[in-house]
Amino acid sequence: MVKVTVCGAAGGIGQPLSLLLKQSDLITHLSLYDIVNTPGVAADLSHINTKSKVTGHVGAAQLEEAIKDSAVVVIPAGVPRKPGMSRDDLFKINAGIVRDLAVAAAKFAPKAFMCIISNPVNSTVPIVTEVFKQFGVYDPKRIFGVTTLDIVRASTFVSEVTGAEASTLRVPVVGGHSGVTILPLLSQVAGTDKLTKEQLEKVTNRIQFGGDEVVKAKDGAGSATLSMAFAGARFALNVLEASVKGTSNIVECTYVHLDADKEGAKDTKTIIGDNVEYFSVPVELGAAGVQKILPIGQISTYEKELFAAAVPELTGNISKGSAFITEGAKL
Ligand SMILES: NC(=O)C1=CN([C@@H]2O[C@H](COP(=O)(O)OP(=O)(O)OC[C@H]3O[C@@H](n4cnc5c(N)ncnc54)[C@H](O)[C@@H]3O)[C@@H](O)[C@H]2O)C=CC1
Numbered sequence: 188m189v190k191v192t193v194c195g196a197a198g199g200i201g202q203p204l205s206l207l208l209k210q211s212d213l214i215t216h217l218s219l220y221d222i223v224n225t226p227g228v229a230a231d232l233s234h235i236n237t238k239s240k241v242t243g244h245v246g247a248a249q250l251e252e253a254i255k256d257s258a259v260v261v262i263p264a265g266v267p268r269k270p271g272m273s274r275d276d277l278f279k280i281n282a283g284i285v286r287d288l289a290v291a292a293a294k295f296a297p298k299a300f301m302c303i304i305s306n307p308v309n310s311t312v313p314i315v316t317e318v319f320k321q322f323g324v325y326d327p328k329r330i331f332g333v334t335t336l337d338i339v340r341a342s343t344f345v346s347e348v349t350g351a352e353a354s355t356l357r358v359p360v361v362g363g364h365s366g367v368t369i370l371p372l373l374s375q376v377a378g379t380d381k382l383t384k385e386q387l388e389k390v391t392n393r394i395q396f397g398g399d400e401v402v403k404a405k406d407g408a409g410s411a412t413l414s415m416a417f418a419g420a421r422f423a424l425n426v427l428e429a430s431v432k433g434t435s436n437i438v439e440c441t442y443v444h445l446d447a448d449k450e451g452a453k454d455t456k457t458i459i460g461d462n463v464e465y466f467s468v469p470v471e472l473g474a475a476g477v478q479k480i481l482p483i484g485q486i487s488t489y490e491k492e493l494f495a496a497a498v499p500e501l502t503g504n505i506s507k508g509s510a511f512i513t514e515g516a517k518l
């Protein structure tokens with residue numbers, strides 16, 4: 188049995204993400220959890236003639252049943268931004284939502300691969316870690332912040348300036364998932380050596396603030412949902428492809444605790460120092476989740492400046508998330 192639970196499944200991301208997951212043969216049970224509307228979404232998706240059984244669960248009383256024994260728990264639950272807000276402004280509401288879902292996962296699906304989409308990702312991932320620690324089921328190899336949308340965007344935006352084919356172009360994006368903490372490594376991408384300094388800075392800024400572009404265009408109706416569903420499905424299915432099917436050499440940049448592979452993280456730490464506990468890094472996925480943290484590799488002088496600007500904001504976001512649990516009421 189391969190059960191995948193989507194928490195926040197009736198939302199803007201949750202619905203199209205569930206649709207994309209329903210198309211996978213790797214999943215036998217797709218469990219949809221939300222505080223509203225999941226019976227309808229589940230009934231709708233259940234008519235699609237693919238492998239997985241679909242169940243809908245609504246409200247906290249049905250959370251145990253929803254999440255129990257899941258191989259993967261994907262969390263796009265919580266509120267999205269409106270124009271003028273930062274991702275950190277969502278912490279007030281989303282921190283508690285993610286905490287409660289993490290508690291349920293720690294109790295009823297402690298071995299699940301946790302894929303955290305809810306913002307602010309820089310802080311919500313440390314929340315999940317601290318909850319799992321309190322329940323004695325923590326394994327840093329199994330908890331992921333989903334930053335795949337940054338990589339997807341980077342491929343699109345870079346291809347627009349270099350003329351490369353977007354669908355096959357892989358642009359490494361490391362760091363965190365908000366503004367200046369998003370660090371595209373364009374110097375490692377073929378064809379970018381022909382770009383002017385202005386072009387490089389412009390496309391870097393566009394990747395860092397791509398989320399704002401969508402928030403502005405949606406004009407109060409939320410943030411990226413469809414491109415996020417695409418990115419979230421790619422990530423979750425890659426986790427399954429590596430863990431269930433045993434496919435090797437699957438690499439995704441994802442935001443993890445660097446203890447997930449201490450040896451592999453050494454290279455990253457020489458650049459960011461020992462104080463940054465979490466970072467999005469290129470990760471080779473495997474049977475147990477993080478198989479290997481790969482080196483970030485050579486970075487340019489401009490990218491070094493971006494790293495220096497990212498670290499203070501990222502460490503603040505991380506401490507805020509961790510403290511929410513460690514200094515909060517006992518779970
Ligand atoms: N990691 C990333 O790259 C991205 C993250 N996001 C984040 O994803 C989150 C969701 O965004 P949208 O789907 O657009 O929002 P939405 O408002 O359309 O959907 C959120 C869903 O979560 C549900 N929800 C609220 N409290 C819940 C709880 N306690 N348990 C289960 N479900 C609950 C709501 O009922 C709703 O259906 C936001 O925090 C947003 O900032 C959005 C885009 C990209």
Ligand SMILES: O=C([O-])CC(=O)C(=O)O
Nearest residue numbers: 268306336398399410411
């Ligand atoms: O911008 C937002 O608030 C949603 C998000 O994380 C993104 O689109 O990257």
